[in-house]
Amino acid sequence: MDNRPNYWQLLPYIHRQQAILIPAFVCTLVFTIYWPILAKLGGLAISSLVQGQVTAFGKVAAITLIGLLIQKVAQYGQDSLMAKAAFRVAHQLRTRVYGHLQTLSLSYFEQTKTGDLAYRLTEDVDRIGEVVYKLFHDFVPSALQLVVVFGYMIYLNWQLTATALILIPLLAVLSGWFGEKMLSAARRSQDKVADLSSQVAEVFSGIRLVQAFAAEDYEVDRFSQASANNRDARYSVAWLQAVQFPVVGFLYAGMIVVLLLVGTWQISLGNLEREGFGTYVINALLLIDPVNHVIQNFNEFKQGEASVDRVLELLQIKPLVQDATDAKLMPVVTGRVDYRDVSFAYEVDQPVLQQVSLTAQPGQTIALVGLSGAGKTTLVNLLPRFYEVATGEILIDGVNIRHVTLQSLRRQIGIVPQENILFSGTIAENIAFGQKDLDMSAVAAAARVANAHGFISQFSQGYHTWVGERGVNLSGGQRQRIAIARAVLFDPKILILDEATSALDAESEALVQEALDRLMQGRTVFVIAHRLATVRSCDLILVMEKGRIIESGTHGELLQQAGRYASFYAKQFQG
Ligand SMILES: Nc1ncnc2c1ncn2[C@@H]1O[C@H](COP(=O)(O)OP(=O)(O)OP(=O)(O)O)[C@@H](O)[C@H]1O
The missing domain is CATH 1.20.1560.10 (ABC transporter type 1, transmembrane domain)
Structure with missing residues (x-):
């Protein structure tokens, strides 16, 4: 220091x-x-x-x-x-x-x-x-x-x-x-101005919520208070x-x-x-x-x-997750993933995952289901080492992920998040996100796989259409397909898929599902599943509760067990 x-x-x-x-x-x-x-x-x-x-x-x-x-x-x-x-x-x-x-x-x-x-x-x-x-x-x-x-x-x-x-x-x-x-x-x-700017960023990114809750006056009051604090602090500098x-x-x-x-x-x-x-x-x-x-x-x-x-x-500020001093490059993997007795907590004494063990064979699709807060997101977030396991270990192709560099590890893992974020830039740049050289034919090929080429071509500027802040507005389904195209182009062996919970119309849903099916082929996929179609067709379903895997098997096996999955399935997916 x-x-x-x-x-x-x-x-x-x-x-x-x-x-x-x-x-x-x-x-x-x-x-x-x-x-x-x-x-x-x-x-x-x-x-x-x-x-x-x-x-x-x-x-x-x-x-x-x-x-x-x-x-x-x-x-x-x-x-x-x-x-x-x-x-x-x-x-x-x-x-x-x-x-x-x-x-x-x-x-x-x-x-x-x-x-x-x-x-x-x-x-x-x-x-x-x-x-x-x-x-x-x-x-x-x-x-x-x-x-x-x-x-x-x-x-x-x-x-x-x-x-x-x-x-x-x-x-x-x-x-x-x-x-x-x-x-x-x-x-x-300075602190007061930073408070102000945080408040502006927060409120305007959630303006829809503010308006929906008719909370404009409340927000104006809060802002006015923060602004008054800033005024007083600035005045004391000028007064001196x-x-x-x-x-x-x-x-x-x-x-x-x-x-x-x-x-x-x-x-x-x-x-x-x-x-x-x-x-x-x-x-x-x-x-x-x-x-x-x-x-x-x-x-x-x-x-x-x-x-x-x-x-x-x-x-x-030092990163909590860092490369080990003798970290090696992870070679291109086949996609076998092992969790061995993995435990994790965000806060001391509040375990979020407890002794989780699982194996995913290359090319398998593993669904994670369970109530909100069961630990599904946390479980998949440990794989790219967004957080470090507390005890136990995670192996990819038999290699402990702590022994390889973060970059080479993350290069193997693609993520399609629930909230599909588009950065300010063209559609092509968003699909080729993170890549320095833009290969337009590869971008278009990825978009085709993701069922996105059709709607992109309809924009007058095609792949050069500006999206993100101050760009064109894309529908939820379109955004999802761009996120899928991004993952297709990234071409990872392992994929983390956090299915969107918000419903799409039938046509859009079918296009997204088809794109996802194509994306998932030949990859090991962890999917936080909310769709019936996904859950049913998975090779393995892991049912989570309070940070533990309480049941595992295929859809048929789990229904037969007539345990937590069966009742969950009945409630969640059959309405
Ligand atoms: N960044 C965080 N810091 C502290 N606690 C967290 C954090 N993220 C999640 N948690 C807590 O960890 C537990 C597991 O959360 P997690 O998001 O993994 O569950 P989940 O099964 O994915 O839920 P959901 O389906 O609602 O996303 C919850 O109690 C949650 O409050």
Whole structure:
């Protein structure tokens, strides 16, 4: 675990941008060095003006202009290169975190709000990009400018500068105090925004339910409360800034007044020359801008630190299910599956599966039936290792699934879930989901097997029709057939099929059933069965109750036993 303060953890990302950052900082140096030169030239210009030396003034003005031109070119280099580097840092961080999230176990996502994750990957990372940009673009040059100008002021007149220094510790303490307050306010504010975005994602994805239950007012109230929390948290950040700037500004103005007083006093004593004092005061004024920037940046860093925390925290989460260090690749299997005394629990002391043993021969179809909550879904979810068995073992073709890599294991197992999710993209992309190269003829062939080619061809854009969010609406049966086509193309030896419970019309049902029959051929299939046709034709039916297999056999055998299946069958399937 990386225990460094979070900003330090960004260093490797920043380091990778050195090819851009080095020239950017050279530009910054050129840009900054010009400030004391400008002050010197300013001093000269004032004294030549006061003395009425027009030619001398002209020369100084010309040199100033040329210098300014060089400075502005350097400024362009600095701005553009630093922006490039900062946004690259954000991009790399975002893709790294996204990649890491993909490896996390299912249980993590069950306990996490997707809206919050979305907020961290978008807004929080953007904020980090901006803070890094500010660091390069404002903070480093301003700090450099402060050092250069301050050093020059010490060189010009250290006694006078020492007077100004008296106020510096006070400024530092104040800034530190405001910074800490701002960090905690920003943390609160970020959490509240993430709450808001989670709520929006949740409610609008379930808007049908909200409307069906006439729960609009209830939801508006809940949202309004979350929004008010966010308002308060944001206001406290703004309030802190509103207090900080006048306080710091007043202290700074006080410092200038003190400098002027001491300077005038020194001139009256004959210890200081008028021209020298002019240069000195211009320098002191040149400090205003970088001091403001440094303070402002410090505030922003503190606020950004909350985002850095929230994003880097994700990288610290370890997947519960991982490849063993000596994990091997699972070769293409024949599809024999063995569960040996498998037990499992989501929560300690609440067993969900207890000593389950079963064998599926290659090509067999195994139906799992039982009341809701019996453990059917859990049983099949252990096969692709979405969760890890607590005790016992699962073997595929005699190989313990914990001894092979997750990717090679999951490559053998296809899933047709109950809820057929379509991702934003074309129908073809949805069928070839997860495959980098789109082989259109293979996609169409899979769609034919899945009885989907017909309806897809009727869309004016065929396989290129956009589905998912903001895409065309597909019926339940059509979605199922796309999910089947996806599995056909994936071509796994083992298939997990969670039959949809919602009824389709007879025609659609027949098309889906035919597609499923074709898909299931030649594969070992675990089906959480809700359809009579499926259950009847299965090679083996496992009846589950409270995490155990209480009966097993074919449809005929189980009916003959006149046990739980027989009564279940009578109730469930015969109405
Ligand atoms: N992610 C989870 N975290 C905690 N408990 C869970 C989780 N998923 C399921 N359970 C619990 O485990 C038990 C078995 O659930 P499971 O979904 O496997 O049953 P099921 O037979 O598939 O039911 P259904 O037919 O309703 O889907 C239930 O008591 C359920 O509440």
